Amino acid sequence: MKEGPDIAQIGALIGDPARANMLAALSGGKALTATELAAVGGITLQTASTHLAKLEAGGLLTQRKQGRHRYFTLxxxxxALLIESMMGFAASRGHLRHRPGPKEPALRKARICYDHLAGDYGVRMLDSLVASGAIDAIGEGLSVTPKGESRLQCIGIDVSCLKSSRRPLCRSCLDWSERRAHLAGSLGKALLSTFFDKGWARRAAGSRSVIFSPEGEKQFLSLFPLEA
Amino acid sequence: MKEGPDIAQIGALIGDPARANMLAALSGGKALTATELAAVGGITLQTASTHLAKLEAGGLLTQRKQGRHRYFTLxxxxxALLIESMMGFAASRGHLRHRPGPKEPALRKARICYDHLAGDYGVRMLDSLVASGAIDAIGEGLSVTPKGESRLQCIGIDVSCLKSSRRPLCRSCLDWSERRAHLAGSLGKALLSTFFDKGWARRAAGSRSVIFSPEGEKQFLSLFPLEA
DNA sequence: ACGATGCTTCGGTTACGATCGAAGTATGAA
DNA sequence: TTCATACTTCGATCGTAACCGAAGCATCGT
Incomplete structure (x- = not known):
């Protein structure tokens, strides 16, 4: 049976706890240094260095050096999609990292997934966009309607401009905490950056959590109401 | 960093070569016995037994006993989607199982992916269905048009009946050999069974290859022509 | 030039898990 | 009952890879 691609190699790469933690941290979308990644992996810098070299050789990471730092990204x-889909799968099988206790409620509420919004708020946003007819959900795919295009324009997002990029405009991404889809793709990214720009939300310090300001939360909830 | 699901566990499960081979074999959709799986993994029966126990505990496999045999399935x-998407990812990073030589051309041409058709023919089928207007491809999603519904009726597939099942009708699945999408979901399954029923094609003995008869190939190609 | 910081490489230890031989259990056939 | 097949469990071996201490580069600040 020497046919087909080798799943075992990438499986083994992701299969080490230290490496898995690093990848999970990086799926927050931000570039991190080797030292930071060593911390999230719970290992020393030397060990982290060899891990990172393996991940890079396996094609999961890229690094760019900047001064005396080395920044790693997925x-x-x-x-990112692979990591997130494995998270969804692991969650569905009950493979939780420690105890299934209360966990981080902030993380379930709103967090970054690569470059877009995930968690309860991410799912709510997509639900609301679909319910209001701004996005068409056909089968597994998503597309922006003309109505949605003008509505997004009001929020300050130029959809036609996003369309010209090579990256897909809309993509649905399975949310591991909600087990439902949220909005990814360039539109998902644009929406999240808009929230940041308007000061509605910001990233938490050392985590993937997204924290809304009181005013931002109010705006967000009125902009994306739950269907009646 | 004790947040979120544990990717490392399933990564490690898939990360062992013997287990990966078993999973790849099972993603052919057929139930296999422990002895057969030991063969594809290249290990003894005892070792296979412990591997299979781990995979089952991890929620990747289910077994049902039948007489003195034990049949394992994904x-x-x-x-199945996870395995296949990891194959796609592995292929895109050039992680091939041995040498990237000529490989199995039959496997690239047509093979089973869980329960539907993949490979060159699988991709061609979806392309043709989209080009002829039988299937709408919106963003990442697929849906059958009324026109397509009547056309499929002629082949002998009752789409409205398939719609009533809980499983999604159309789903696109990334093909690792072609690096393009082919048709999965209940419709993909129905199409492949139809080909089998009509005697157009059959499964190869110990492999995931699908072999078309000369007559079946002719019918298939005329039914799903390439766009001009 | 000097030390400090960020990271890599080397060497050696350690631990985990994949592996198989042998023995044990279950089902079916004679 | 007896033997054969299909599989699991036990026990022991062995190899690999994760790990860290220490030393080696590279870049920056002063």
Whole structure:
């Protein structure tokens, strides 16, 4: 049976706890240094260095050096999607990292997934966009309606401009905490950046959580109401 | 960093070569016995037994005993999708199982992916269905048009009947050999069974290849022509 | 030039898990 | 009952890879 691609290699790469923690941290979309990644992996810098070298050789990471720092990021969106889909799968099988206790409620509420909004708020946003007819959900796919295009324009997002990029405009991404889809793709990214720009939300310090300001939360909830 | 689901566990499960080979074999959709799986993994029966126990405990497999045999299958479609998406990812990073030589051309041409058709022919089928207007491809999603529904009726597939099942009708599945989408979901399954029923094609003995008869190939190609 | 910081490489230890031989259990056939 | 097949469990071996201490580069600040 020497046919087909080798799943075992990438499986083994993701299969080490230290590496898995690093990848999960990087799926927050931010570039991190080797030292930071060593911390999230719970290992020393030397060990982290060898791990990172393996991940890079395996095509999961890219690094760029900047001064005396080395910043690591996930290789591309496909890698981020793989990590996130494995998280969804693991959650569905009850493989939780420690105890299934209360966990981080803030993380379930709103967090970053690569470059877009996930968690309860991410799912709510997509639900609301679909319910109001701004996005068409056909089968597994999503597309922006003309109505939605003008509505997004009001929020300050130029959809036609996003369309010209090579990256898909809308993509649905399975949310591991909600087990439902939220909005990814360039539109998902644009929406989240808009929230940041308007000061409605900000990233938490050392985590993937997204924290809304009281005013931002009010705006967000009125902009994306739950269907009646 | 004790947040979120544990990717490392399933990563490690898939990360062992013997287990990965077993899973790849099972993603052919057929139930296999422990002895058969030991063969594809290249290990003894005892070792295979412990591997299979781990995979089952991890929620990747289910077994049902039948007489003195034990038949193993992938736990569900989500598992099959995960395996296949990892294959796609591995292929995109050039992780091939041995040498990237000529490989199995039959496997690239047509093979089973869980329960539907993949490979060159699988991709061609979806392309043709989209080009002829039988299936709408919106963003990442697929849906059958009224026109397509009547056309499929002629082949002998009752779409409205398939719609009533809980499983999604159309789903696109990334093909690792072609690096393009082919048709999965209940419609993909129905199409492949139809080909089998009509005697157009059959499964190869110990492989995931699908072999078309000369007559079946002719019918298939005329039914799903390439766009001009 | 000097030390400090960020990271890699080397060497050696350690631990985990994959592996198989042998023995044990279950089902079916004679 | 007896033997054969299909599989699991036990026990022991062995190899690999994760790990860290220490030393080696590279870059920056002063």
């Amino acid at each position: 290789a591309d969106e496909a890698t | 736990a569900d479609e989500a598992t």
